[in-house]
Amino acid sequence: MAGPRFVPDNQITLLENGETYFPVMEAALDRAEHEIYLISYIFKNDATGRRIAEALRRAALRGVEIRVLVDGFGSDHLPETMIAELDAAGVMVMKFRPRISPWTFRRHRLRRLHRKIVIVDQSDAFVGGINIVDDVDTPDQTSPRYDYAVHVEGPLVRDIFVSTRRLWSRVTWTRFKTWSRGRDRRAPLPESGGGMRAAFLVRNNIRHRRDIEDAYMQAIEQSQWEIIIANAYFFPGLKFRHALMEAAGRGVRVVLLLQGKKEYRLLHYASKALYGSFLDAGIEIHEYHNSLMHAKVAVIDEQWSTVGSSNLDPFSLLLSLEANVVVDDKNFAGTLKRSLEKSIAGGAHQIQPNIWKAQPIWLRMVSWLCYGLVRVMTGMTGYAPGKDSGNM
Numbered sequence: 001m002a003g004p005r006f007v008p009d010n011q012i013t014l015l016e017n018g019e020t021y022f023p024v025m026e027a028a029l030d031r032a033e034h035e036i037y038l039i040s041y042i043f044k045n046d047a048t049g050r051r052i053a054e055a056l057r058r059a060a061l062r063g064v065e066i067r068v069l070v071d072g073f074g075s076d077h078l079p080e081t082m083i084a085e086l087d088a089a090g091v092m093v094m095k096f097r098p099r100i101s102p103w104t105f106r107r108h109r110l111r112r113l114h115r116k117i118v119i120v121d122q123s124d125a126f127v128g129g130i131n132i133v134d135d136v137d138t139p140d141q142t143s144p145r146y147d148y149a150v151h152v153e154g155p156l157v158r159d160i161f162v163s164t165r166r167l168w169s170r171v172t173w174t175r176f177k178t179w180s181r182g183r184d185r186r187a188p189l190p191e192s193g194g195g196m197r198a199a200f201l202v203r204n205n206i207r208h209r210r211d212i213e214d215a216y217m218q219a220i221e222q223s224q225w226e227i228i229i230a231n232a233y234f235f236p237g238l239k240f241r242h243a244l245m246e247a248a249g250r251g252v253r254v255v256l257l258l259q260g261k262k263e264y265r266l267l268h269y270a271s272k273a274l275y276g277s278f279l280d281a282g283i284e285i286h287e288y289h290n291s292l293m294h295a296k297v298a299v300i301d302e303q304w305s306t307v308g309s310s311n312l313d314p315f316s317l318l319l320s321l322e323a324n325v326v327v328d329d330k331n332f333a334g335t336l337k338r339s340l341e342k343s344i345a346g347g348a349h350q351i352q353p354n355i356w357k358a359q360p361i362w363l364r365m366v367s368w369l370c371y372g373l374v375r376v377m378t379g380m381t382g383y384a385p386g387k388d389s390g391n392m
Helices: 017-031 047-061 080-089 156-174 211-222 238-249 265-272 275-280 314-319 330-347 353-357 361-380
Strands: 007-016 035-040 065-071 091-096 117-120 124-128 148-153 196-203 226-231 253-259 284-288 296-300 304-308 322-328 348-350
Touching: 007 017, 007 156, 007 330, 017 047, 017 117, 017 124, 017 148, 035 047, 035 156, 047 065, 047 080, 047 091, 065 156, 080 091, 091 156, 117 156, 124 156, 124 304, 124 322, 148 156, 148 304, 148 322, 156 196, 156 322, 196 211, 211 238, 211 296, 211 304, 211 314, 211 322, 226 330, 238 253, 238 275, 253 265, 253 330, 265 361, 275 284, 275 353, 284 330, 296 330, 304 330, 330 348
Parallel strands: 035 065, 065 091, 226 253, 253 284
Antiparallel strands: 007 148, 007 196, 035 117, 117 124, 124 148, 196 322, 226 296, 284 348, 296 304, 304 322
16 A cells, blocks of 8 residues: 655644634735636535635736636536626636536435635645535524634645646546636745654545545554544444554544534434443543544544545545545644644543443434445435535
């Protein structure tokens, strides 16, 4: 199993939640001089979406080339009026795989564009799980959605740019658009001021089907004392589960921070099907209840960490286009670990093995039926359970 290709001399900054992410990203958009790529599963017509759209419009009006690619399912309700306003300013907007009817059982329905990437002038890149959507956008939600992204400066930005430009070109070709590819305005990279080793990983249906999962597996198998994984939708395959249980069996502390609120009932119960075997293996499970959890991050041995868009479920690991940054740096890992520990202490409830075992047998049976249903439907039909809250 080949490991990620790490690039040295980067500065990677952790951004927690939209309230931290959007001001930093918007400031980068306002500094743009040459080109911007923005990729998002969801671009919503709310206060945040309009704020970012206005920043893009301002940049376009001062001559910046801007390419926006959103998913046709996640951004299905992006109004044509907003697209027209961006287009009038010179922003190029495309939708990836326009939405297919939910009654059309076609296997590629869930091969969605799930990446969240922004690149500015090949000097700044943002990668993570945060969509262009308000932190608080669902009824009765009092705390912001829990999520992460990273701000990347340094030579790794080039890798992110090349991958994103390739995706844009491929979608443009398949849609028979006449937009020019644009000149590669590659300039000497600015000094990042950082010394972090990092890698950019994608998951697609061509050459990189397992890159993100393999990076996780390699880090888990090499772990020595601690694994902390925070994941919104967590029901990985058998090999991944066994790797975690084997790590726990050799004395590694394994901690899972998972979604506690019922967002999609089918996924909620499907993830619970695995609780029993994890708890029996000595793995800690904490359910986050403060708000909707959307995080997709991990820290291993206080050195290896990842932040990105990829859940550890069949949709992300088998179908969707995903993007993660892996960071090999003790300081960054420490920052992410402290953030996760704070969230566990202040917003999560630990599942106790004895209480879990006392649950009715019918509830466990329902969980396993949901788990099997999700995996079968993913492989056979590309079924999607919905996306109204903007969180997939």
